[in-house]
Amino acid sequence: MLFLSEQEMWQSVTLEDVMDAIEDAYAIHKSGNYKMPDRFIAQRDKNMMLYMPCFLDSVIGTKMLSEFPDNPSLGIPYLNGLMILNNAKTGLPKAIMNGSALTAMRTGAVGGVALRYLAPEDAASVGLVGCGMQGLHQLLYACEVRPITDIYLYDAYAKDLSGFIERLLARLASFGKNAIQIHTCADTRELAEHSRVLISATQAVDPVYPDDEELLRGKCFVAIGSWRPERRELPDAVWKLVKNAYTELPYACEESGDLKIPLEKGVLTQERVHFIEDLIEDTKQGHPHEQNETRCFKSVGMGLFDVRTAQLIYEKALDKGIGQKLNF
Amino acid sequence: MLFLSEQEMWQSVTLEDVMDAIEDAYAIHKSGNYKMPDRFIAQRDKNMMLYMPCFLDSVIGTKMLSEFPDNPSLGIPYLNGLMILNNAKTGLPKAIMNGSALTAMRTGAVGGVALRYLAPEDAASVGLVGCGMQGLHQLLYACEVRPITDIYLYDAYAKDLSGFIERLLARLASFGKNAIQIHTCADTRELAEHSRVLISATQAVDPVYPDDEELLRGKCFVAIGSWRPERRELPDAVWKLVKNAYTELPYACEESGDLKIPLEKGVLTQERVHFIEDLIEDTKQGHPHEQNETRCFKSVGMGLFDVRTAQLIYEKALDKGIGQKLNF
Numbered sequence: 262m263l264f265l266s267e268q269e270m271w272q273s274v275t276l277e278d279v280m281d282a283i284e285d286a287y288a289i290h291k292s293g294n295y296k297m298p299d300r301f302i303a304q305r306d307k308n309m310m311l312y313m314p315c316f317l318d319s320v321i322g323t324k325m326l327s328e329f330p331d332n333p334s335l336g337i338p339y340l341n342g343l344m345i346l347n348n349a350k351t352g353l354p355k356a357i358m359n360g361s362a363l364t365a366m367r368t369g370a371v372g373g374v375a376l377r378y379l380a381p382e383d384a385a386s387v388g389l390v391g392c393g394m395q396g397l398h399q400l401l402y403a404c405e406v407r408p409i410t411d412i413y414l415y416d417a418y419a420k421d422l423s424g425f426i427e428r429l430l431a432r433l434a435s436f437g438k439n440a441i442q443i444h445t446c447a448d449t450r451e452l453a454e455h456s457r458v459l460i461s462a463t464q465a466v467d468p469v470y471p472d473d474e475e476l477l478r479g480k481c482f483v484a485i486g487s488w489r490p491e492r493r494e495l496p497d498a499v500w501k502l503v504k505n506a507y508t509e510l511p512y513a514c515e516e517s518g519d520l521k522i523p524l525e526k527g528v529l530t531q532e533r534v535h536f537i538e539d540l541i542e543d544t545k546q547g548h549p550h551e552q553n554e555t556r557c558f559k560s561v562g563m564g565l566f567d568v569r570t571a572q573l574i575y576e577k578a579l580d581k582g583i584g585q586k587l588n589f
Numbered sequence: 590m591l592f593l594s595e596q597e598m599w600q601s602v603t604l605e606d607v608m609d610a611i612e613d614a615y616a617i618h619k620s621g622n623y624k625m626p627d628r629f630i631a632q633r634d635k636n637m638m639l640y641m642p643c644f645l646d647s648v649i650g651t652k653m654l655s656e657f658p659d660n661p662s663l664g665i666p667y668l669n670g671l672m673i674l675n676n677a678k679t680g681l682p683k684a685i686m687n688g689s690a691l692t693a694m695r696t697g698a699v700g701g702v703a704l705r706y707l708a709p710e711d712a713a714s715v716g717l718v719g720c721g722m723q724g725l726h727q728l729l730y731a732c733e734v735r736p737i738t739d740i741y742l743y744d745a746y747a748k749d750l751s752g753f754i755e756r757l758l759a760r761l762a763s764f765g766k767n768a769i770q771i772h773t774c775a776d777t778r779e780l781a782e783h784s785r786v787l788i789s790a791t792q793a794v795d796p797v798y799p800d801d802e803e804l805l806r807g808k809c810f811v812a813i814g815s816w817r818p819e820r821r822e823l824p825d826a827v828w829k830l831v832k833n834a835y836t837e838l839p840y841a842c843e844e845s846g847d848l849k850i851p852l853e854k855g856v857l858t859q860e861r862v863h864f865i866e867d868l869i870e871d872t873k874q875g876h877p878h879e880q881n882e883t884r885c886f887k888s889v890g891m892g893l894f895d896v897r898t899a900q901l902i903y904e905k906a907l908d909k910g911i912g913q914k915l916n917f
Contacts (some may be wrong), residue, residue, distance in 0.1 A: 264592065266916045301629040303642040308680060310649065312640045314631040321638060325651065325673065327680025341681050345653065345671065352636060352655025353669050357685060359917055587913065588594045589687055 262354055262587040265578055267362035273578040276405040276436065279370040279570055280377065286569040287374075287538035290509075294318050297564050307331075311342075315564035321347040322568025324360050338394070340364070344571045354589070356575045365398040367570040368562065372460060372483045373402025375507065375558035378540055379551055380407050380458050380481040388413040388456030390449055390470075390494070391463035391486055392425045399460045399485065400429060404438050413455050415446045417463070453477060461494040462486045472496035482557040484519055493518035495557070500529040502555035507537045513561040520559055590682055590915040593906055595690035601906040604733040604764065607698040607898055608705065614897040615702075615866035618837075622646055625892050635659075639670075643892035649675040650896025652688050666722070668692070672899045682917070684903040693726045695898040696890065699837075700788060700811045701730025703886035706868055707835065707879055708735050708786050708809040716741040716784030718777055718798075718822070719791035719814055720753045727788045727813065728757060732766050741783050743774045745791070781805060789822040790814045800824035810885040812847055821846040823885065828857040830883035835865045841889040848887055 265273065289295050296316040303310045313324040326342035333339055342360030347353060376384075384407045389396045392414055400412060412429070414422055426443050433441055446452040449470050453459060457479075461469050463486040470477060477498050484494045500506065500523045514520045514534060523529035537558060544550055578584045593601065617623050624644040631638045641652040654670035661667055670688030675681060704712075712735045717724045720742055728740060740757075742750055754771050761769055774780040777798050781787060785807075789797050791814040798805060805826050812822045828834065828851045842848045842862060851857035865886060868879060906912045 264915050268916075296631075296633040298631045301631075301640060303624075303626045303629075303644070305624040305644040305649075308644075310642050310651065310675070310680070312629060312642075312651075314638050314640075316631070316633040316636075321633075321655075323638065323640075323653065325653075327649075327675055327682075329678075329680040332679055335679065337679050337681065341679070343673065343682055343685075347638070347655055350657075351660055351663065351665050351669070352638070352657040353665065354655075354671055357671075585913070585915065587592050588596075 262589050263356045263575065263578065264585040264587050265356065265358040265574065265583070267359040269578065269583050270358055270362055270366065270574050273574050273581060273583050276370070276373065276402055278573060278577065279366055280373045280402065282570045282573040283367065283370045283374045283566055284541060286565045287541055289317060289569065290563070290565055291538045291542065295565060300564070313564040313567065315568040316349065317568055318349060320349050320568060320572045321352070322564070322571050324363070324564065324567045326360055344567060346571055346575055356571070358571060358574065363567055363571055365394050367566045368395055368485060369398030369402045370570070371560050371562065371566060372399045372485055373406050375483050375537060376403055376406045376458060376481065378537065378544055379507065379556040379558055383408065384457040384481065385409055386411045386413065386456045387458040387460060388415070388452040390415050390452065390461040392416040392419055392422055393462060395485060396460065396462035397425065397429055397432065399462055399483065401432055401436065403458060403460065404433060404441060405436065407458065409441060411442045411444060411455070413444050413446050413452045415449050415452045450476060453480065457481065458483070463494060465494050466492050468496035469494050470496050472498045474498045474502055477555065478502055479554045483560070485560045487519065488517050488561050490516060490518050490521050493522050495519050497523060497526070497528045499555070499557055503557045504553035505533055505535045505551065507535055507540060507558045509537060509561060509563055513559060517559055517561050590917050591684045591903065591906065592913040592915050593684065593686040593902065593911070595687040597906065597911050598686055598690055598694065598902050601902050601909060601911050604698070604701065604730055606901060606905065607694055608701045608730065610898045610901040611695065611698045611702045611894055612869060614893045615869055617645060617897065618891070618893055619866045619870065623893060628892070641892040641895065643896040644677070645896055646677060648677050648896060648900045649680070650892070650899050652691070652892065652895045654688055672895060674899055674903055684899070686899060686902065691895055691899055693722050695894045696723055696813060696888070697726030697730045698898070699888050699890065699894060700727045700813055701734050703811050703835065703865060704731055704734045704786060704809065706865065706872055707884040707886055711736065712785040712809065713737055714739045714741065714784045715786040715788060716743070716780040718743050718780065718789040720744040720747055720750055721790060723813060724788065724790035725753065725757055725760065727790055727811065729760055729764065731786060731788065732761060732769060733764065735786065737769060739770045739772060739783070741772050741774050741780045743777055743780045778804060781808065785809065786811070791822060793822050794820050796824035797822050798824050800826045802826045802830055805883065806830055807882045811888070813888045815847065816845050816889050818844060818846050818849050821850055823847050825851060825854070825856045827883070827885055831885045832881040833861055833863045833879065835863055835868060835886045837865060837889060837891055841887060845887055845889050
């Protein structure tokens with residue numbers, strides 16, 4: 262059995278590797294050759310343990326996360342956990358890795374893959390609303406897939422973004438990206454004015470951007486936060502501008518207020534909601550990328566991303582001799 | 590974070606330690622200060638992953654087991670897994686250990702604790718029906734709590750018990766027990782004739798002992814197998830002989846055919862079913878042990894046993910500097 266720390270996980274793979282794993286996960290999802298039960302939640306008071314199993318033909322993965330709301334007040338991340346891989350033929354455990362690192366890594370890559378297929382090839386600016394762990398990883402992948410020269414930041418709660426910028430610059434530098442300029446914005450209007458790609462990674466209840474079609478026209482949106490039915494990050498203007506809404510799964514229309522609320526209001530219609538796995542396959546078969554000027558991807562995630570990404574990390578780590586071998 | 594292999598787990602604790610942990614688990618169960626959700630099963634075809642979380646005030650534990658029916662034909666145990674401990678205040682993972690080793694260790698200790706309170710003080714002989722991993726561990730604890738000089742073995746499927754006997758003798762010797770005689774029996778009648786304590790650890794559908802009151806009178810029964818509603822290990826004669834039936838939980842009367850079937854037939858009545866945690870508390874408060882000549886404990890297990898045992902192993906391992914430290 263192999264154990265991989267956060268650092269060892271990043272040593273094992275490239276950003277491109279992780280995005281390829283996400284594309285594989287979409288292909289597996291499209292093939293139907295998997296079993297992904299509903300996640301299971303065990304709760305005591307406000308603290309939760311979440312268990313997310315997923316069976317592939319080649320491996321079984323379980324992401325086990327804890328969500329403890331009081332952690333941030335103790336200086337500890339809200340979300341922590343482990344990813345466990347089991348042999349698909351025997352059930353024997355084969356790898357354990359850092360589950361919160363995996364979550365950030367694969368969620369960033371899900372955003373990156375969406376930009377591969379939705380963002381203009383020459384997009385050089387990206388704006389981020391919500392400067393946390395998830396947002397940081399979104400930016401790493403955005404800078405990998407497009408020739409980004411400028412990053413714009415806004416956070417409704419963090420007044421001082423210097424710590425975030427320091428971490429971001431260090432991580433960008435570790436991927437050889439040393440010339441990107443970072444700018445902080447006073448509000449999301451300023452952010453949107455400057456950014457071709459707009460990423461939101463917040464727990465916002467109400468839309469984070471002004472509901473202004475002229476401001477938002479021609480942007481490429483990636484929304485990965487606020488996945489509850491009563492919350493949303495995107496204003497109605499986005500749905501008026503885009504031809505298609507892209508997401509991963511039918512249940513996103515129920516689970517995410519970003520789709521559920523505009524569908525209920527009639528600003529978005531069900532036939533305009535498409536699955537990005539279909540766009541990826543179409544594009545690979547030579548059909549053109551999404552051509553509308555304003556584009557949008559809403560992510561709710563799925564366990565398949567975790568297990569396929571973890572499997573790739575495990576295989577690459579084995580190849581490179583990275584990680585601690587555990588005698589079971 | 591600490592990782593403990595099967596060998597390191599056994600190095601960390603004594604048999605008495607584990608039985609004390611089981612008695613603590615009963616006391617916690619009686620106090621109500623815990624949260625133990627129903628176990629969660631994820632299944633693909635005939636293979637199952639089981640997740641058994643349990644929150645104590647001091648720690649959170651999750652036993653994660655795989656049950657792969659084809660494993661024995663590959664020479665691999667049917668059941669494998671991990672036990673994971675998380676900090677109760679922050680949810681951060683703190684220990685990972687071998688889950689199947691923990692299961693055998695604590696199930697053996699559950700049997701051992703039952704014998705502490707039910708078996709005659711001078712019981713010198715024990716019979717085991719079902720010579721597998723669980724049965725072997727039952728014998729280790731039985732020999733710890735009573736002055737056993739003779740072990741009698743029977744297995745309906747294994748014709749050659751020499752491998753089992755070799756492993757059993759080695760394990761007994763590791764606990765300083767070198768003078769115990771091992772005997773194999775042609776059937777369970779012969780086994781019961783020679784044994785004061787009778788332990789069954791099988792997947793039997795029908796009772797494993799002859800339905801003969803004269804044969805079974807005065808014995809102390811521990812039944813840990815066949816926990817499904819349609820299966821049982823104990824014949825009606827046992828319920829006619831005992832004053833009380835001891836088990837752990839009310840749901841045992843639904844889940845275990847050993848209680849459900851005789852209750853439905855009227856051979857056993859609900860008011861004669863008692864919880865061993867009450868017997869333990871009564872005995873500790875100075876009331877006499879169960880005095881009836883024939884005694885019986887039916888175990889169905891509970892997640893509380895796993896988490897309390899794993900917590901003790903973790904603490905003892907930390908004290909002794911045993912285990913692999915993992916950089917998370």
